[in-house]
Amino acid sequence: MQTIEKKMRETVKGLFKNNKVDIVIGFQNGSLPKTARPYFVRSQEDIENLVWNEYCTANLATFLPKLFERPARPKEGYKPPRIGIIVKGCDGRSVAGLIKENQAPKDSILTIGMPCSGMKSSAKNKEDKKTDVNRACAECASPSYQVADIIISGESRKPAKTSYARIKAFEAKSPEQRWKAFVEEISKCIRCNACRQACPNCYCKVCFADQRKPSWVSPAAQLSDTIVFHLGRMFHQAGRCVECDACVNACPMGIDLRLFTQKLALDSRDLFGCMPGISGDEVPALQTFKQDDSECFITDPEEK
């Protein structure tokens, strides 16, 4: 891990020395034991704070859309910043998605791909005790981002064959049981929006849940509105969610959002052959229409 960290720092040093980037987004040690947190490197002096360890859980791609937002009154000759970003497999998939969706200009981004051996949860996050890494990492199909602009060599976790067994077991329950479990989970929500804000895919200028003219969803943490918020947010992720669990890790209430976001991933894989950020450079499932697109999820959701 330490040699990887050293290589990473050397690489970032080189980028600043050769004036290739303005900012590098990476990790620094957190303020609590066994944590790492996002960190913006803006100059050579900051590089010594960059770390790489098994606690670098956050998905850093979530910072990109804001950094590329054009200022209201841009100065003459405004150019978007050149950003280097330290990526695990999941961050990389998110960066690819943002580029595809025109939220980040490809030419202004330099991905630095890390060998990822899986990340561990912080103390607040009660995960499956069976694995020592986060569930998202244990089930990750592409732990390192192999098409990164710069690749830091090292040993990665073996790609997992995701069986989606937990989702399939959930699907096998009756609609009443599923609804009950869903409502039970969602009723923990306090509507702090941490899931949305931590998600790289949630970059809408004004989220539908925040719109007031008209108001689709009440801001109050009332169960019916909270359900609409989560359903709305999840549907917007169909065919786009990279299963990074940024939402799960951000949630202060420990809501198991993965149970629901993974269902989207499973359907988009099985019905449309789309695995965001993994299956290649195709158009996202919801942005295209093919004659033979599966419709069974509308016409016959219980059978496939």
Place this chain on the structure above:
Amino acid sequence: MTQVALNKTNIKKLIAAMVKEGVVRAPVETDNGVAFADISEKSAIAFDYANVKLPLKREFFPQRETVSRFGLDGVVEERTVAKKTVLFAVRPCDVQSIAYLDKVFIDDKYQDPYYQSRRDKTFIIALACSSPASTCFCESLGQGPARKSGSDVMAYKLSDSFVFEAVSEKGEAFIKKNKDVFRKVLPKELQAVAKQEADAIKKMSAVNVNMGAIKQDNDPAIWDAVAETCLSCGACTFLCPTCHCFDLFDEKHGDGGKRIRVHDACMFELFVKEASGHNPRAQKGDRMRQRIMHKFSYAPDNYRLVFCVGCGRCIVNCPSNIDIRETLARVTA
């Protein structure tokens, strides 16, 4: 004030005494951490917790509250009918936060009827901290793990007994009324109480905060740097025991509807956005500045109190681990 003791095995007697006073709410273990819940003599109270996940303010100032109903025949103001409640085994930091919110919701000029009705009917038994979390820093803010103010009775949990001390007149009356429940406090128990407090203070993180240095004219670049990794979510504010900003929102149903009060967060991008489209706090740094200044500068100006109790919830729950202790050090340097 009167000090009494109770053997641990007799805790049910105390619960029975509290149940006579009203609904008893105390911390219990849940799947999702320790939370306040209605309890009875049969319930297992969680005494050895660092703190409950959700702050105590929600008992008095719920996240969602109907303030009026409207329809074709006019507007009817909603009246809150609060039940008599006993809050048992509350951490001193959370009790302190309610003492602060009293200044906001019940002052000489304005009284919030919703908050006040609950506050008037609530009896608080605080429980001193014996094992604070590493993120606790109440001592640095002049409060400490056994601060009594704000509570009616202060409780200390020792190895096989509890010590209770009346703090308010209501507390004094409660102890007198239930003198059969309690026994005399032993000198060694009082020694243990003092030792417990000293030990708890040692476990806390010390924050050297030079409050006078937080100034309006701080370089904005400092705030931009502090807030660089902020995600603009509301985890810190919603879990903060003293954050009290709210929004009013009309929920319409057919010809009528309800006006509700909901918690709001100054860290949300749309918090102060104006109808014209102008946003006075468009940048994350502007919003971070507001939150920190409100607690450590505006509140001291208005109430002579720092609106932070040092509970550490924002430190533990921030998705980007923005640590308020570090923030204070940076902006007061």
